[in-house]
Amino acid sequence: xxxxxxxxxxxxxxxxxxxxxxxxxxxxxxxxxxxxxxxxxxxxxxxxxxxxxxxxxxxxxxxxxxxxxxxxxxxxxxxxxxxxxxxxxxxxxxxxxxxxxxxxxxxxxxxxxxxxxxxxxxxxxxxxxxxxxxxxxxxxxxxxxxxxxxxxxxxxxxxxxxxxxxxxxxxxxxxxxxxxxxxxxxxxxxxxxxxxxxxxxxxxxxxxxxxxxxxxxxxxxx
Amino acid sequence: xxxxxxxxxxxxxxxxxxxxxxxxxxxxxxxxxxxxxxxxxxxxxxxxxxxxxxxxxxxxxxxxxxxxxxxxxxxxxxxxxxxxxxxxxxxxxxxxxxxxxxxxxxxxxxxxxxxxxxxxxxxxxxxxxxxxxxxxxxxxxxxxxxxxxxxxxxxxxxxxxxxxxxxxxxxxxxxxxxxxxxxxxxxxxxxxxxxxxxxxxxxxxxxxxxxxxxxxxxxxxxxxxxxxxxxxxxxxxxxxxxxxxxxxxxxxxxxxxxxxxxxxxxxxxxxxxxxxxxxxxxxxxxxxxxxxxxxxxxxxxxxxxxxxxxxxxxxxxxxxxxxxxxxxxxxxxxxxxxxxxxxxxxxxxxxxxxxxxxxxxxxxxxxxxxxxxxxxxxxxxxxxxxxxxxxxxxxxxxxxxxxxxxxxxxxxxxxxxxxxxxxxxxxxxxxxxxxxxxxxxxxxxxxxxxxxxxxxxxxxxxxxxxxxxxxxxxxxxxxxxxxxxxxxxxxxxxxxxxxxxxxxxxxxxxxxxxxxxxxxxxxxxxxxxxxxxxxxxxxxxxxxxxxxxxx
Numbered sequence: 001x002x003x004x005x006x007x008x009x010x011x012x013x014x015x016x017x018x019x020x021x022x023x024x025x026x027x028x029x030x031x032x033x034x035x036x037x038x039x040x041x042x043x044x045x046x047x048x049x050x051x052x053x054x055x056x057x058x059x060x061x062x063x064x065x066x067x068x069x070x071x072x073x074x075x076x077x078x079x080x081x082x083x084x085x086x087x088x089x090x091x092x093x094x095x096x097x098x099x100x101x102x103x104x105x106x107x108x109x110x111x112x113x114x115x116x117x118x119x120x121x122x123x124x125x126x127x128x129x130x131x132x133x134x135x136x137x138x139x140x141x142x143x144x145x146x147x148x149x150x151x152x153x154x155x156x157x158x159x160x161x162x163x164x165x166x167x168x169x170x171x172x173x174x175x176x177x178x179x180x181x182x183x184x185x186x187x188x189x190x191x192x193x194x195x196x197x198x199x200x201x202x203x204x205x206x207x208x209x210x211x212x213x214x215x216x217x218x219x220x221x222x
Numbered sequence: 223x224x225x226x227x228x229x230x231x232x233x234x235x236x237x238x239x240x241x242x243x244x245x246x247x248x249x250x251x252x253x254x255x256x257x258x259x260x261x262x263x264x265x266x267x268x269x270x271x272x273x274x275x276x277x278x279x280x281x282x283x284x285x286x287x288x289x290x291x292x293x294x295x296x297x298x299x300x301x302x303x304x305x306x307x308x309x310x311x312x313x314x315x316x317x318x319x320x321x322x323x324x325x326x327x328x329x330x331x332x333x334x335x336x337x338x339x340x341x342x343x344x345x346x347x348x349x350x351x352x353x354x355x356x357x358x359x360x361x362x363x364x365x366x367x368x369x370x371x372x373x374x375x376x377x378x379x380x381x382x383x384x385x386x387x388x389x390x391x392x393x394x395x396x397x398x399x400x401x402x403x404x405x406x407x408x409x410x411x412x413x414x415x416x417x418x419x420x421x422x423x424x425x426x427x428x429x430x431x432x433x434x435x436x437x438x439x440x441x442x443x444x445x446x447x448x449x450x451x452x453x454x455x456x457x458x459x460x461x462x463x464x465x466x467x468x469x470x471x472x473x474x475x476x477x478x479x480x481x482x483x484x485x486x487x488x489x490x491x492x493x494x495x496x497x498x499x500x501x502x503x504x505x506x507x508x509x510x511x512x513x514x515x516x517x518x519x520x521x522x523x524x525x526x527x528x529x530x531x532x533x534x535x536x537x538x539x540x541x542x543x544x545x546x547x548x549x550x551x552x553x554x555x556x557x558x559x560x561x562x563x564x565x566x567x568x569x570x571x572x573x574x575x576x577x578x579x580x581x582x583x584x585x586x587x588x589x590x591x592x593x594x595x596x597x598x599x600x601x602x603x604x605x606x607x608x609x610x611x612x613x614x615x616x617x618x619x620x621x622x623x624x625x626x627x628x629x630x631x632x633x634x635x636x637x638x639x640x641x642x643x644x645x646x647x648x649x650x651x652x653x654x655x656x657x658x659x660x661x662x663x664x665x666x667x668x669x670x671x672x673x674x675x676x677x678x679x680x681x682x683x684x685x686x687x688x689x690x691x692x693x694x695x696x697x698x699x700x701x702x703x704x705x706x707x708x709x710x711x712x713x714x715x716x717x718x719x720x721x722x723x724x725x726x727x728x729x730x731x732x733x734x735x736x737x738x739x740x741x742x743x744x745x746x747x748x749x750x751x752x753x754x755x756x757x758x759x760x761x762x763x764x765x766x767x768x769x770x771x772x773x
Contacts, residue, residue, distance in 0.1 A: 074614050074616045076614075078614020090609075102613060110223055
C-alpha cells in the first residue's frame with residue numbers, strides 16, 4: 001500500500017509499498033521507529049483512512065474494503081475490528097460501563113434496543129469484571145488510573161467480539177508493571193483465538209507476538 | 223441509540239447548553255409577550271366597541287335623525303338585529319362638587335342622552351355600573367376597605383334607571399374617571415378621596431350644554447342640576463374619563479333636539495299667534511344596534527342600509543312628516559363599530575404586524591446562537607468524533623448527534639420561553655404595579671444577596687484565581703445595581719409605562735396569544751435546528767485520523 005500526506009504544498013510519502021498478510025488467529029507485531037508510518041498502516045487496516053488512489057488496497061476475508069458500501073465499511077469497523085489506542089480515547093462524559101457498551105450501541109438498531117440492551121449490559125459487565133473493573137462500572141474515565149483506562153479501552157474493543165484487534169502502542173503510555181498487565185490481557189485474548197495486529201516501538205513487547213515485521217522507510221521487512 | 227445517550231450527556235454535563243436554552247427561551251418569550259400584549263390590546267378595543275356601542279352605529283351628528291322611533295321599529299323587525307336604541311351625543315361642561323369653597327372645578331364631558339332600558343339591551347351598560355353590591359365571588363377577593371361592601375341595591379337600580387329615587391329626579395351617570403376624586407388602586411378598584419367623602423353618588427353636578435340651531439349657529443346655553451346616581455367603569459380610559467350619561471329626553475331638551483312645533487310666521491291663527499303648520503319631531507344623533515346571536519356586524523350593517531333607505535322612502539312620501547331624514551352619505555353614516563374606529567384600529571394592526579416581523583429577527587438570533595455554541599462544542603468534541611468513527615459510527619450518525627442536540631435545545635428553549643411568557647403576560651399588571659411602586663423588601667433582598675456575593679467572592683478569590691473574582695464581581699455589581707434601581711424608582715415614585723391616558727385601557731391586556739405562541743415555538747425549534755446544521759455537517763466531515771490526534 002502507498003499513502004502520501006500533503007503537508008502544506010509538500011507531498012510526504014509515508015507508506016511506499018508496504019505489504020502485509022495476517023492469518024486468522026495470528027499476532028503480528030509491527031516494529032519501527034517513530035514516524036515510520038506504523039500508525040498510518042494501522043489506520044488503513046482499520047478503515048479510518050484509505051490508501052492513495054492506485055496505492056493498493058486492504059482486503060478482509062478476501063474482500064476489498066474499497067469495494068464495500070459506506071454502510072458495510074461502518075459495519076466492518078463496528079463488528080470485525082476492535083481498536084486500542086495509546087491514549088485510551090475513552091469518552092469523558094460516559095462512565096466505564098457506557099464506554100464499554102458504546103460499540104454495541106453504535107451497531108444496535110433502534111428497534112432492537114429494548115430487546116437486547118439487558119443482554120449487552122450483562123456482557124459489558126462480565127467483560128469489565130474479568131478485567132478487574134467490576135467495582136468501577138459507574139466511574140468516569142477521569143477517576144481511573146492509566147492502566148484501568150486502558151483496560152476499559154480493551155474491553156470496549158472486545159465488546160462486539162471482533163475478529164481482529166488493532167492495537168496502537170497499547171502500553172506506550174503506561175509504566176512497566178502496568179504495561180505488563182495490559183500485555184498479559186492481550187496475550188490472553190490471543191490465546192482465546194483473537195487475531196492481533198499491534199504497533200510498537202518496543203522490541204521486548206514485539207517478541208511476545210507470533211511474528212514481528214519491521215516497517216522501515218515505508219516498507220515492510222520480515 | 224448512542225445518539226440519545228451522547229446528546230443527553232453533552233447537554234447535562236456542561237453549562238453552555240443551558241445558556242443556549244436560556245437564550246432561545248428569552249427570544250421566544252420576548253416575541254410572545256410583545257405580540258400578546260398588542261393582540262390583547264386590539265381585542266380589548268374590539269370588545270369594548272360592543273360593550274360601549276353595540277355592533278352597528280347609524281349616526282347623523284349635530285342635527286340628528288328625525289322619527290328615529292320608526293327607524294328603530296323597522297330595525298327591531300329584522301331577524302339579524304337583537305335590539306336598537308337612540309342616543310343623543312354632544313359636548314357639555316360639568317361643574318363638579320369639588321373642591322370645598324365657592325370655586326368649583328369644571329370638566330368638559332361628552333354627553334350621551336340615553337334611554338336606559340333599551341340602551342342596556344344594546345350595550346353592556348348594566349355591567350359597567352361600578353357602584354353596586356358585590357357578588358359572593360367578588361366578596362372573596364375584595365379588599366376590606368372597599369366601599370362597595372357597604373352598597374345597597376338601590377344605587378345600582380338608580381344607575382340603571384338614570385333616576386334618583388330619593389328626590390325622584392333625573393340623574394346623571396358620569397364615567398368613573400370624570401371625577402378626580404376617584405383614585406384607582408393597584409388591584410383596579412376605586413376609592414373615593416378623603417375616605418369616601420368625595421363618593422360622587424352623594425353629590426350633585428351642574429351640566430351646561432350649548433345647543434346648536436338648525437342653521438348651525440349657537441343658541442343660549444342650557445344648564446341643569448343633576449344628582450349623580452352612579453358611575454360607570456368601562457375600562458376604556460378615554461371613555462371613563464370623558465363621558466356622562468343622562469336620560470334621553472332631558473338631553474334632547476337641553477340640546478333642542480326634542481319635539482317642537484313648526485310655525486309659519488307669515489300666517490296667524492285665531493289667537494293671533496303664528497300658525498302651527500307641523501311638528502318638528504324629537505331627534506337622536508345616533509341609533510345603536512346590537513346584532514342577534516351568531517350574526518356578524520358586517521351582515522347586520524348591510525341589512526341596516528336597506529332598512530334605512532326604506533325608512534327614508536316611507537317618510538319622504540308621508541305628507542304629515544315635515545322633517546325628512548337625511549340621505550345616506552350626506553353626513554349620515556351606517557358603520558360597524560370596527561369601521562367607525564378603523565382609523566384607530568388599522569394602524570395598531572399594522573404596528574402589530576411590523577412588531578411581529580421585526581421581532582421575528584430573533585429567530586436568526588436563535589440560529590446564530592445555536593450555530594456559535596455548537597461550533598464550539600464540535601471543536602471541543604473533535605476527538606470524540608474520531609473515537610466514534612473508529613468504532614463504526616456513520617457520518618450521518620455523527621451529524622444526527624448534533625442535530626438532535628439542536629432539536630432538544632430548540633424544544634427546551636421554546637417550552638421554557640412559552641412558560642416564561644405565560645407567567646409574564648398573566649402577571650403583567652402586577653409587574654407593572656410593582657414598577658410603579660417598587661417593593662422595599664425586594665431592594666433589601668437584592669442588597670443582602672449582593673453582600674453574600676461579595677463575601678463569597680472574597681472567600682473564593684483569596685487564592686488569586688481571576689475566574690471567581692470576575693464572576694463574583696459581576697454578580698455583586700448586578701445585584702447592587704438592581705437594588706439601587708429599585709431604591710431610585712422608589713424615591714421617584716416608580717415608573718408608569720402603561721399610562722391609561724395614552725393606551726386607552728386602565729389595565730394591560732394579560733391574555734397570551736396562543737397562535738403566536740405556537741408559531742414562535744415552531745420557529746424557534748426550526749431555527750435552532752438550522753443553526754445546528756452547519757456544525758453537524760462539519761462534525762460529519764471530520765477526518766477520524768486527525769480527530770484522534772486532536773488535542
